[in-house]
Amino acid sequence: MSTPAFERVQMARHPDRPYAMDLFTTLFTEFVEIHGDRRFADDPAMITGFAKLDGQEVKTNREYTAMLHEIETAQNDIRTREDRILEIMMETDELNAAIKKGEGELKTAEKEIAAERAVLDSETAGLQAEIDKTTAERGHLVAEIDRHVLAIFETTAKGRKGVAVAEAKDGLCTICHVRLRPQVFNEVRKNEQIIQCDSCRRILYFAGNSEASAPVSQM
Numbered sequence: 001m002s003t004p005a006f007e008r009v010q011m012a013r014h015p016d017r018p019y020a021m022d023l024f025t026t027l028f029t030e031f032v033e034i035h036g037d038r039r040f041a042d043d044p045a046m047i048t049g050f051a052k053l054d055g056q057e058v059k060t061n062r063e064y065t066a067m068l069h070e071i072e073t074a075q076n077d078i079r080t081r082e083d084r085i086l087e088i089m090m091e092t093d094e095l096n097a098a099i100k101k102g103e104g105e106l107k108t109a110e111k112e113i114a115a116e117r118a119v120l121d122s123e124t125a126g127l128q129a130e131i132d133k134t135t136a137e138r139g140h141l142v143a144e145i146d147r148h149v150l151a152i153f154e155t156t157a158k159g160r161k162g163v164a165v166a167e168a169k170d171g172l173c174t175i176c177h178v179r180l181r182p183q184v185f186n187e188v189r190k191n192e193q194i195i196q197c198d199s200c201r202r203i204l205y206f207a208g209n210s211e212a213s214a215p216v217s218q219m
Helices: 005-012 020-027 061-144 147-159 182-190
Strands: 028-034 048-053 165-169 203-205
Touching: 005 061, 020 028, 020 061, 147 203, 165 182, 182 203
Parallel strands: 165 203
Antiparallel strands: 028 048
16 A cells, blocks of 8 residues: 555654664564674664574575575564554554544543533522422412312313313303303302313313403303
8 A cells, every 4th residue: 555755654663663683683582682893882773683584594695695585574474463563553643633533522522521410400499499399389278278179170180181161252162162151251250169060070260350351141
């Protein structure tokens, strides 16, 4: 696989790239490094020495030529492997960067979720407090209501999905929309007794001003 020049430069400068000594120890055995030159100096950038390749020693020119060919083949193979190793390192760096980015986004999302949960918990606590207050008030009201009236309310609520009362308006039951008999509507306007709708059996009440509202005439 061909690698762009810029990426090759990046891979060649990668801190974890293979070095010459890594190749020597991988290709050869019994490597003995030689130091110094005619001027008794030593260049750390140059590495040379004696070693064995596949346990063989070079004794003739033919063996030397064959050895050079093997070395060239091995170097080409190593170069290919090096390129792949460096590509993997680059891919690993990109994956690590993506992981770090994902971890940062995850932490941000967790903070947002925690904040939303705190708001919901606060709202839930407030609603629960209102429910408790309403339940207590209902308990006091139930204790003051006549048992017969309470029985009618509970029976109607059970049979009408929890809705036991309905407003009477303009001569109609506002839930089942059945027109009330004029006499019944006039009695409901007084809000003096328990009157049930003839159709849905809900307890009727009048929310308007009974004195200001004109009574329904009886035919």
